[in-house]
Amino acid sequence: MKNNIIKSIGVLLIAGHFAACDSKLDLLPRDSVAPELVGGAEGDKLLNGIYDAFQNGNIGSAYAYLSYVTEDLSADNLKYRATFFQHGEVDNNAILVDNVLVSRYFNFPYVAIQRANDLIEIVNASSTIDEATKKKLLGSAYFFRAYGYYRLVTIFGAVPIALNRDIVELPRNSVDEVYNQIINDLKLSIENPAPFENSNKVSIEAAKALLARVYLIRGDKASAKQMATDVINSGKFAIESNYSNMFTTPFESREHIFKIANTATEGDNSLDYFLQHPTMPGGGRAELPVDESLVSAYEEGDQRKEASVQEIKAPTANPGWYSKKYQDPSGNGAHPYYILRLSEMYLIVAECDLTASPSNALANINLVRKNRGLSDLSVVTLNDVIKERRVEFAFENLRWMDMRRTPSISNPSKSMATVFLEAKKRSVNDELYPIPQSAINTNSLLLPNNPGYN
Secondary structure: OHHHHHHHHHHHOOHHHHHHHOOOOOOOOOOOOOHHHOOHHHHHHHHHHHHHHHHHOOOOOOOHHHHHHHHHHHOOOEOOOOOOHHHHHHHOOOOOOOOHHHHHHHHHHHHHHHHHHHHHHHHHHOOOOOHHHHHHHHHHHHHHHHHHHHHHHHHHOOOOOOOOOOOOOOOOOOHHHHHHHHHHHHHHHHHOOOOOOOOOOOOHHHHHHHHHHHHHHHOOHHHHHHHHHHHHHOOOOOOOOOHHHHHOOOOOOOOEEEEEOOOOOOOOOOHHHHHOOOOOOOOOOOOOOEOHHHHHHOOOOOHHHHHHEEEEOOOOOOOEEEEOOOOOOOOOOOOOEEEEEHHHHHHHHHHHOOOOOHHHHHHHHHHHHHOOOOOOOOOOOHHHHHHHHHHHOOOOOOHHHHHHHOEOOOOOOOEHHHHHHHHOOOOHHHHOOOOOHHHHHHOHHHOOOOOOOO
């Protein structure tokens, strides 16, 4: 995998070349599978195709894996050092409409969405699949369709909603409409429960956990707390007492609710190549170092620091702090993407209870802290929860949305993200990524673009 990246570095720097490759939204054409002929085995194969889309994007050379830390780069967890100027645009919150990486971040969720639409239509029309298998397939497909739209709406805002197998030009739906679709799909996933097998597969608990996150973003704290509590009370998960266990081989822990696995054969996850220093196990290119403000956010004795970041000191070239969370000593691209963990459910409950039940909020945040080697807090505020989320989920693609939805300490009338952007001489418009020009060239109904990009 890394050899392929090295060969393509020079090419990626020429954005126009890749923009030509992205000249249309890369949705796969309608399959020729006859619904009445599809059985459970064929349904599982179609479901594997959705997993595959979230692994590598299936768009040329993909780079979909970089989207799993793009929120950390937009925010204050990672920073740009060199080479891929597209990363520099994300870090500076000054993304151009022809940014090839952002184009792929827009395209690849639609590959998964289209495959989910295919599976939903085929399963609903099939007369040969037993009911238990239908529920598992439908529950998984609805979850993935929701997750695809979640990935899109959180960084692009309003995007088109496609709910069938037809490939047509569609206008953008509003942010509210997209979130409503996500919520509806997750409810359908819960109504068609996929039983929990392991954290590499979708389950009803994964649907509830993602729904808890979405409800929190939307400000529905009662519903967010209910979904998170359901997952906690399921008895299928437990907070990991050794934080590093979750991010080292074999990448298994009872804290994982859902992750997207990669194998050495596929070799799809090369985040370590971009996040690590060359001297670290498995190597890297020191492309995206850790922002020093994140390093300062770790308290003394927090086991998450040693598990998440490593300092490379001078006179070694490119000294600084680098991420360890996707460390892959074998260099085979087999590290998973972390989507949902139990600690998030406890911190969601804590945030939802800050006003209604401060003692319960305190108990939930302290449960997480205790398992990370820290002492209890005596009082808890929103800023305590957001800080805890920052160090708990560093490099897990949650930070930018947390900054966007949280009032700033210095100016509560503005979000943390807005204040962060203004310090860079940017504006609130830069909270969203632009709809890529490559997609607009194919579908003019995507216009107007997000404010500031027209």
